Amino acid sequence: MIRQFELVERVKAYDPGADEDALNRAYVYSMKAHGKQKRASGDPYFSHPLEVAGILTEFKLDGASIITALLHDTIEDTLATADDIQRQFGDEVAGLVDGVTKLTRIELQSEDSKQAENFRKFLLAMSEDIRVLLVKLADRLHNMRTLHHIKGAEKRRRIAIETMEIYAPLAERIGIQEMKSELEDLSFAEINADARASILARLNFLKEEGEDLVPGIINELTDTLKKSGIKATIVGREKTPYSIWRKMRHKNISFEQLSDIIAFRVILDFPEDCYRALGSLHGAYPVVPGRFKDYISTPKPNGYKSLHTSVIGPARHRIEVQIRTRDMNEVAEFGVAAHWTYKQNSEKTDGRRYRWLRELLEILDNAAGPDDFLEHTKLEMFQDQVFCFTPKGDIINLPLGATAVDFAYAVHTEIGDRCVGAKINGRIVPLDAQLENGDQVDIITSKAQTPSPTWERFIVTGKARSRIRRFVHAQERDEYIKLGRAILERAYAGEGYEFTEKTLESVLTTFKAETPDD
Numbered sequence: 001m002i003r004q005f006e007l008v009e010r011v012k013a014y015d016p017g018a019d020e021d022a023l024n025r026a027y028v029y030s031m032k033a034h035g036k037q038k039r040a041s042g043d044p045y046f047s048h049p050l051e052v053a054g055i056l057t058e059f060k061l062d063g064a065s066i067i068t069a070l071l072h073d074t075i076e077d078t079l080a081t082a083d084d085i086q087r088q089f090g091d092e093v094a095g096l097v098d099g100v101t102k103l104t105r106i107e108l109q110s111e112d113s114k115q116a117e118n119f120r121k122f123l124l125a126m127s128e129d130i131r132v133l134l135v136k137l138a139d140r141l142h143n144m145r146t147l148h149h150i151k152g153a154e155k156r157r158r159i160a161i162e163t164m165e166i167y168a169p170l171a172e173r174i175g176i177q178e179m180k181s182e183l184e185d186l187s188f189a190e191i192n193a194d195a196r197a198s199i200l201a202r203l204n205f206l207k208e209e210g211e212d213l214v215p216g217i218i219n220e221l222t223d224t225l226k227k228s229g230i231k232a233t234i235v236g237r238e239k240t241p242y243s244i245w246r247k248m249r250h251k252n253i254s255f256e257q258l259s260d261i262i263a264f265r266v267i268l269d270f271p272e273d274c275y276r277a278l279g280s281l282h283g284a285y286p287v288v289p290g291r292f293k294d295y296i297s298t299p300k301p302n303g304y305k306s307l308h309t310s311v312i313g314p315a316r317h318r319i320e321v322q323i324r325t326r327d328m329n330e331v332a333e334f335g336v337a338a339h340w341t342y343k344q345n346s347e348k349t350d351g352r353r354y355r356w357l358r359e360l361l362e363i364l365d366n367a368a369g370p371d372d373f374l375e376h377t378k379l380e381m382f383q384d385q386v387f388c389f390t391p392k393g394d395i396i397n398l399p400l401g402a403t404a405v406d407f408a409y410a411v412h413t414e415i416g417d418r419c420v421g422a423k424i425n426g427r428i429v430p431l432d433a434q435l436e437n438g439d440q441v442d443i444i445t446s447k448a449q450t451p452s453p454t455w456e457r458f459i460v461t462g463k464a465r466s467r468i469r470r471f472v473h474a475q476e477r478d479e480y481i482k483l484g485r486a487i488l489e490r491a492y493a494g495e496g497y498e499f500t501e502k503t504l505e506s507v508l509t510t511f512k513a514e515t516p517d518d
Contacts (some may be wrong), residue, residue, distance in 0.1 A: 001047050004028075010057040011066055018063040022089060026067040029088065033078040041149040048142060049073055054137040058174070059334050065131045068096040072135055075101045094436050099132035101140070121250035129511050130336060133170065140167045141179060144186040160190035175302035175335025181240050188242035199241040202255050213317070214262060220314040221281070221321075228280040233267040248269065260310060260320040267329050271296060274323045281321060285311035288318060296328070298387045301397045303331050388439045396441075401460045404431050408443045409464040416464060417471070432458040 004027045030049050037045035053069035067089060074080035074098065082101075086094035144163055150156050164187040171180035189196050214236040225232050239261055248255060266277055274296060291310035298307045307323040324332065332514045388396050396410050406425070409416030421444040422429055435441065451471040459465055469478060 001044075002050050007050070007053060007066070010054070011063060012059075014060040015063065022067060022093075023063060026089065026093075026514055027068040029080075029482045030074060033080045035078075037077065039146065039149070040151070041146055045073075047076070050144075051142045052135065052138045055141060056134065059285070060136065061131070064092050064096060065135060067093050068100060068131070068135050069138060069183060071097050072100045072139060073104070073304075076104050096131055096135070099129060100135050102192070103136050104139075115230065123259065128370065130174070133174065134336075137167060137176070137179060137183075141183060144183060147186065147190060156190050160187040163187045164191065168267045171335075173302055174355050175300075175304055175331060176333075177304075178333055181243065185240040185242045188245065192245075195245055196241045198245050199255065202237065203244075203261070206261070206403055213315075217264065217319065219264070219313045224284045225266070225280055228276065229230070230268070230273060230277050230280060230513045232277060235267070236264050238262050241384045260318055263320040263322060266321060266328070268323070268325055271325055274307050274325065277323050278309060281309065281311055281323075285313050287311055289319075296324075298395060300336060300385065304328075306332065309503060358455070386435055386437050386439075388437075388441050389434050391440065391442050398435060399460050402435050403458050403460070404429065404433050404435070404441060404443065405455050405459050406461040406464050407441045408445075409459075409467060411443065413463075413467055415443055416467060417447055417451050418447060419443050420446045420449050426446060491507070 004024065007027065008020055008023050011023060018440060027050075031046045031380060034045045034049075037049060039045055049070050049072060052072065053066050056065055056069050071080075071085060072088070072092070074085070075082055076253060082098055083096060085097055140163060143159070147156055147159060150159075163183050168180050168183040168187065171177075171183055185196075204406070215369060218234045218236055221234050222232065243259060247253075247258065251257075268277060268280075270276055288310035291308070293308040296305045296307055305324060305328040309323070310318060310320050313319040313321075347411065360381065386396065386400055387396050390396060390410070390411060398406055401479070404422035405416065405419060407422070408419040419431065422431060422433065423442040423444070424439050426440075451468045453468065453472050455468055456465060459468070
């Protein structure tokens with residue numbers, strides 16, 4: 001368990017101006033509040049908020065976030081109150097603790113309807129301050145690390161599936177790749193323990209067989225770059241069992257057929273060095289076709305930048321290489337936290353500044369109901385992305401398999417509603433044409449056009465689907481209203497009465513309705 005002075009020293013190491021007194025008071029407050037409470041493991045409950053705080057120091061988060069981590073379970077699980085926390089630690093910490101407490105209370109359930117409604121609240125809470133999500137992700141990560149202490153197999157499985165479906169994709173969306181990978185692999189260990197154990201056994205065998213393989217490849221890559229006058233730091237990282245299993249499933253191949261189990265990172269000082277290093281490696285080794293990706297010129301939605309390539313490298317081993325600067329590497333590891341860490345301000349911590357979250361909130365506004373929203377947001381978060389361009393050069397990120405209609409709605413709802421055709425790279429295509437990376441898309445619109453229910457057959461984005469369904473439901477409602485009025489008029493006419501506005505008022509009174517539409 002992290003000691004009090006160790007936690008404070010960790011924070012002060014990256015933020016010398018942190019409020020040391022507040023950190024110490026939060027440590028003591030949480031320890032006393034949780035008292036003799038125990039975890040499922042038998043450890044003191046206080047060890048959990050302490051570990052969550054420790055995880056957040058790895059991302060160099062501000063003092064308010066660390067204090068929130070220490071206090072995040074006090075309102076829910078102890079006699080502490082929100083008012084008391086506000087008095088002792090101020091409005092900022094009180095607001096963050098309140099946000100995390102709300103997320104704890106709406107912890108996602110196994111039932112889809114409950115899960116859908118809870119996920120809606122989850123997004124709304126973290127949209128106020130993205131730090132709420134960071135604390136919650138660290139909370140979930142520590143809970144997953146200790147999941148094996150929970151006795152009920154069904155409960156463990158539910159938590160693991162929930163982590164795989166919701167928390168890991170959210171970690172990826174905010175760019176924290178290391179946390180995303182660990183959450184996935186810990187979930188995989190519970191969901192498919194046999195498959196993970198099999199992959200681990202094979203990885204261990206490879207390590208024993210090729211103990212000097214990775215250092216040897218690093219040395220040769222370093223020498224290759226030195227010959228081109230490029231100084232780089234190179235590290236080799238083994239892929240997680242889950243990422244290996246997923247690739248085996250996706251490509252329908254065996255473990256023995258995989259050739260890029262270890263990825264090498266080439267870390268440099270300047271962006272221009274990245275392209276020089278790429279040229280040097282491509283000049284020295286055969287390139288694997290179709291594996292090059294330039295995320296520097298076209299970053300991922302979460303801000304990730306890097307050059308990806310695969311080559312037949314030293315000793316004829318096929319290797320995956322990621323080339324990036326030190327700043328890019330920090331973003332790749334820390335995600336949104338790398339942009340502000342302890343230098344936060346209200347604008348940077350506002351969750352709504354992140355486009356992916358704004359888009360999910362927009363889907364929420366247009367969804368027919370909670371289940372509809374959950375269906376679309378899961379698709380939005382899970383799918384791989386394609387990057388396309390507007391005629392003005394703006395980048396539009398869409399899920400793999402997206403069509404011209406999805407693109408139109410991503411640009412603007414009105415453009416989606418009015419689209420009648422599209423040009424992809426100057427060529428006229430039907431609305432169901434699927435987009436590929438780098439496509440330039442020009443949407444053709446008409447004021448006479450309205451959303452068509454048939455578009456649902458080929459669209460993939462939640463924004464497009466929820467907007468179309470909302471329009472169709474509105475049209476159906478208008479038809480039902482017209483039909484209802486016609487039935488009333490015929491009924492009155494059959495009895496020899498005229499249906500007037502005064503008659504309508506009496507009908508509204510009888511049925512206790514405020515408007516005819518009701």
